Amino acid sequence: MNGKLYIGGKFCEAADGATFDVVNPYNLKKIGEQAAATKADVVRAIDFAETGFASLKALTAHRRADLLRKLYAAMLANEKEIAETMTEEQGKPLKEAIGEVRYAASYVQWYAEEGIRVQGDILAPSSSKMRLHVLREPVGPVALITPWNFPLAMMVRKLAPAIAAGCSVIAKPAGQTPFTAVKFFQLIDQVGFPEGSCQLLTGSAELIGEVLLDDFRIRKLSFTGSTEVGKRLAQKSAATLKRVSMELGGHAPLIIFSDADIKKAVKGAVLSKYLNSGQACIASNRLYVHTAIKADFVAALTESVRGLKVGNGMENADIGPVIDQNAYQKIALHVDDACAKGGKVLTGGQGYRAIDGAGGYLYPATLLDDVDDQMLIVNEETFGPVLPILTFEDDDDVIRRANATPYGLAAYAYTESLTRATKVMESLEFGMIGINTPGLGAVQTPFGGVKMSGYGREGGKYGIEEYLQTKIVNIGL
Structure with missing residues (x-):
């Protein structure tokens, strides 16, 4: 053309x-x-x-x-x-x-x-x-x-x-x-x-x-x-x-509370993170899961993420290539930094070149566990298919940590409590909040952020x- x-x-x-x-x-x-x-x-x-x-x-x-x-x-x-x-x-x-x-x-x-x-x-x-x-x-x-x-x-x-x-x-x-x-x-x-x-x-x-x-x-x-x-x-x-x-830019938190519907939360996490290979301003960048349900939630999430196929977008792949080498290198930097500081790869974690090493840059759907607040991936927008998992026990603490960013575009939370959901949506400092859903782009809604x-x-x-x-x-x- x-x-x-x-x-x-x-x-x-x-x-x-x-x-x-x-x-x-x-x-x-x-x-x-x-x-x-x-x-x-x-x-x-x-x-x-x-x-x-x-x-x-x-x-x-x-x-x-x-x-x-x-x-x-x-x-x-x-x-x-x-x-x-x-x-x-x-x-x-x-x-x-x-x-x-x-x-x-x-x-x-x-x-x-x-x-x-x-x-x-x-x-x-x-x-x-x-x-x-x-x-x-x-x-x-x-x-x-x-x-x-x-x-x-x-x-x-x-x-x-x-x-x-x-x-x-x-x-x-x-x-x-x-x-x-x-x-x-x-x-x-x-x-x-x-x-x-x-x-x-x-x-x-x-x-x-x-x-x-x-x-x-x-x-x-x-x-x-x-x-x-x-x-x-x-x-x-x-x-x-x-x-x-x-x-x-955005740096969206995804909070999974102890009373969350795990099946619904797993589906939402996959959609909010891996759509468009994670190259979305509203993609989840930090997943906080309550310690009480972490084992069950992470096991289900890992199984779902492992089923995502990376490859040529014209051939029914779930995840296509990242846009260029610079994007690929930033993703790799965030993963390498997390692993060097004690993080653990649950699935994915290693990118590669398409077509026998001579093609574009592919990065599989990746989950990182044992992540802490000091790692690069928790403080910078990755813009790729990598989701770090952190834990919490106190609602006020996780809201504080979710807000601890200069960005304020999108945030997500999963809970079956109306009281908790109301507190969360009123406390999070973001322009768009998804409660029990990753969907934020409906045509009739105002799309946009606050802060930086x-x-x-x-x-x-x-x-x-x-x-x-x-x-x-x-x-x-």
Whole structure:
């Protein structure tokens, strides 16, 4: 595949014809080339986003909803092709990729309906010769910067509410996974959004980001990625006072209380940790299990984890390759550090190269026991398929330990006590809490974190608010 930029309603090469290679993370073979935008391309995209914003804002909310409904139908009709592209460039199992396409499409469907429900207000005047109207209007052209781990869902979760609100967009996907975005923009092109409504830029993150953030015409940035990069982007955005949404790193605790349903907790632990090879910001990173049920719980969990197959995502694997060598080395570092400090591998624990040592980087589903709070894996986000097991006896103590992190994205707990569940959900310092479930991404819910995990929300009625601003109109009679 040879992917292009999408600017002003047309696919195009970069101004200087430059491209970069895209590789399959399982076999490390080149699967195509993608256009690498120049500064001139970025400026041209902003020019079109400016005019496209005027056109999109002029449409009625119902007309924008019609376009989003067509896009939703197109995504479902092409889900297999998009999913296969995603697996080829990202590595996740095909069944997960298909699920991601459907999940992303649900946001398009939701915001087709949410956009027509944006409401203003009429306020009681303080004079008989005054009328007060409150308008909700789109903020303007927005920049969307998204990661490689969920290359379609993270982009669509931002783009759908922006379009529904009337904002034009410039999307910048990760360099590892541009082809999924290209496939999605082919559907945008087919649907027939107004010229300049949606732009796709690929290439140097530094170059593209700098031009977008320096330009006053871009009125909002929505970013999903690491906390380190997010802080730099927020600082850069301050110069032009852009509105900013940040969905950043996480370090999720998973607490298994003594009264937990062990079967349910094991299933939840596997789903919350090993989906997408553990390469998820809401993945469980620290498992705390009460000493009273540790033996039974760990035995059941180990049996379940041992059944997970690692391999090629196109061949019914449960766990695909990690994205690259750097990711692999960080996983190995965390495991080696834990073992050197007394940790014990219950299953997995040794990564390897695919295809007779010449392919991508595979790491099997891994469980570590005898872990303590001083190990790297308890204090840093691993972003891989490794789950460390710690123990506790006191509820207040485990809540304190769970909160002992600068991150605050997601947390999970399993208990059959309503009283305990209430205390836990009110005490944990995280933006999203799963009680007896690993599910946190429902389309109608606000997705996002607190502390160093960012600010702003995506999903539900809350997500569209990120792309709206308030205007008061005072009419004198």
